[in-house]
Amino acid sequence: MKAVWFAAVMAVSMNAFASDNNSDKQELQQLLEQTQSLSAEFEQQVKDEQGNVLQSLSGTMTLKRPANLYWHTMRPDETVMVANGEKVWYYNPFVDQVTIYAQQDMVDNSPLLLVLDSNTNQWQNYSVTYTDERYLVKHNNDNSQLELAFDGNKLKEITMVQAHGERTELMLSDVALNTQIDDQQFTFKVPAGVDVDDQS
Structure with missing residues (x-):
């Protein structure tokens, strides 16, 4: 579950050319608002403080506003996660179990869900700085941080660094933006x- 709730992007050094947090946050929110839906293949790696790979995953994902997510890991083991704005289902076929969570609780613990809702009140808990062609999103109350990198207006890389130094890197490929996606998928x-x- 740690690897699924994942994800995402950082490691950056602040430099003199970084603009102020408020304008960076607005810029990122506006960029995210352009994405009504996103489908992609992904490769994910979880690394420890020293950079050793602890886990590698690959699969497909679909995001759709306002708060829908479909995440299907195919290698090394199959898992499925579905979020519909109210609940999150996490299905592990290997152990024949489905765990259901309240999505709001997952937002509290996963900055990745900020990508789904650029207007959520959760944004007030984060500062945003743009530097080195990435948006660094840092929680105000702990040392965890999220980094988002784009290719034009397409999200291409998400990295999350936990307070204890563990790093999760999510690389997206074959990204399709704003296509028609049936809500039944969620x-x-x-x-x-x-x-x-x-x-x-």
Whole structure:
């Protein structure tokens, strides 16, 4: 679950050319607002403080505003995560279990969901600085940080660094923006015979 709630982008040094946080935050929010939907393939690596790879994942993901996410890991093990704005379903076929979370709780613990909602009140808990062609998003109350890199208006890289130094890097490819996506993709049907752990 740690690897799924993941993700995302940072490591940056502040420099004299970085602009002020308020304008950087507005700029990032405006950039994210241009993305109504995003589909992509991903490669994800989790690294420790020393840069050693702890875990590698690959799969596909789909984001759709206002707060929908479909995340399908295919290698090394299959997992599926679906979020519809209210609940998050995390399905692990290997152990035949679905865990259900309240999505608001996941937003509190995962800055990645800021990408889904550029207007959420959660933004007030983060400062944003643009430097070295990346947006560095830092939580005001701890040392965790998120880094977002774009190719034009396409999100291409997300990295998250935890307070203890663990780093998760998510590289996107074959990115498609603002295509028609059926909302049914964000409705999860629990397979028959699967254990359900409802924590929502």
